[in-house]
Amino acid sequence: xxxxxxxxxxxxxxxxxxxxxxxxxxxxxxxxxxxxxxxxxxxxxxxxxxxxxxxxxxxxxxxxxxxxxxxxxxxxxxxxxxxxxxxxxxxxxxxxxxxxxxxxxxxxxxxxxxxxxxxxxxxxxxxxxxxxxxxxxxxxxxxxxxxxxxxxxxxxxxxxxxxxxxxxxxxxxxxxxxxxxxxxxxxxx
Amino acid sequence: xxxxxxxxxxxxxxxxxxxxxxxxxxxxxxxxxxxxxxxxxxxxxxxxxxxxxxxxxxxxxxxxxxxxxxxxxxxxxxxxxxxxxxxxxxxxxxxxxxxxxxxxx
Numbered sequence: 001x002x003x004x005x006x007x008x009x010x011x012x013x014x015x016x017x018x019x020x021x022x023x024x025x026x027x028x029x030x031x032x033x034x035x036x037x038x039x040x041x042x043x044x045x046x047x048x049x050x051x052x053x054x055x056x057x058x059x060x061x062x063x064x065x066x067x068x069x070x071x072x073x074x075x076x077x078x079x080x081x082x083x084x085x086x087x088x089x090x091x092x093x094x095x096x097x098x099x100x101x102x103x104x105x106x107x108x109x110x111x112x113x114x115x116x117x118x119x120x121x122x123x124x125x126x127x128x129x130x131x132x133x134x135x136x137x138x139x140x141x142x143x144x145x146x147x148x149x150x151x152x153x154x155x156x157x158x159x160x161x162x163x164x165x166x167x168x169x170x171x172x173x174x175x176x177x178x179x180x181x182x183x184x185x186x187x188x189x
Numbered sequence: 190x191x192x193x194x195x196x197x198x199x200x201x202x203x204x205x206x207x208x209x210x211x212x213x214x215x216x217x218x219x220x221x222x223x224x225x226x227x228x229x230x231x232x233x234x235x236x237x238x239x240x241x242x243x244x245x246x247x248x249x250x251x252x253x254x255x256x257x258x259x260x261x262x263x264x265x266x267x268x269x270x271x272x273x274x275x276x277x278x279x280x281x282x283x284x285x286x287x288x289x290x291x292x293x294x
Contacts, residue, residue, distance in 0.1 A: 050234055062214075063237055065257055069215035070233035086233075096234035099200045105238055 014049045030076040044090035051109045054081035107183035118172035124165040213258035
């Protein structure tokens with residue numbers, strides 16, 4: 001079974017994945033374009049998402065090795081760093097973090113990720129919008145009647161595409177704030 | 190200012206204590222489960238992060254390999270940290286038993 005989904009929030013993604021697994025599936029593949037492949041299984045599985053920056057080959061082997069010793073299977077990760085998807089059979093050890101310090105560090109890594117990507121999007125937005133051209137083609141506003149609406153509808157997808165980096169800045173800013181809240185809550189005590 | 194890992198968290202404390210003998214990651218977890226009477230069970234991400242962190246600060250060091258697994262052991266700096274923590278905890282314990290605490294009640 002293949003399912004399509006797009007997430008900019010890791011915790012929501014993890015939740016959604018586990019909801020699928022609870023229906024009696026296990027995840028076998030995740031493609032970068034948001035296509036998740038599941039297979040029917042009679043064993044219960046759980047998934048956990050970790051975030052790690054780029055790991056050199058040796059470090060990555062150690063990272064993967066330790067998780068595998070605990071029964072986790074590496075489903076997907078990105079070479080340049082990012083989300084690491086782990087899956088294992090459901091038992092009494094289903095977490096990848098067992099203390100506040102490591103959970104806090106996880107949120108700190110998430111903050112770094114949202115911040116870095118957010119800054120990149122901000123830079124793209126700046127490059128896109130700095131020449132002050134309107135969102136729509138200027139001649140559009142002098143068009144009349146049906147022609148106007150046709151042209152308007154034709155252009156709207158492109159406008160949305162043009163606004164995409166700015167929307168992403170907002171989404172990433174929001175996930176940065178959420179990770180920060182969780183991080184500081186863990187830090188407090 | 191105090192080192193950012195001090196006072197040691199329960200996880201860090203147990204790992205340093207366990208690594209007074211050379212062990213690989215998973216064996217560290219198993220030993221900790223045993224010496225803590227089953228009260229401290231480390232998860233994979235926590236163990237990986239803690240080993241990374243302790244290694245970065247030079248409190249533990251890789252001393253060899255067992256297959257693909259890296260074996261770590263405590264360093265002299267790590268032992269000095271344990272000594273400091275021991276003194277701090279002994280002091281706290283002495284307060285439990287001393288008269289000062291009784292007077293204040």
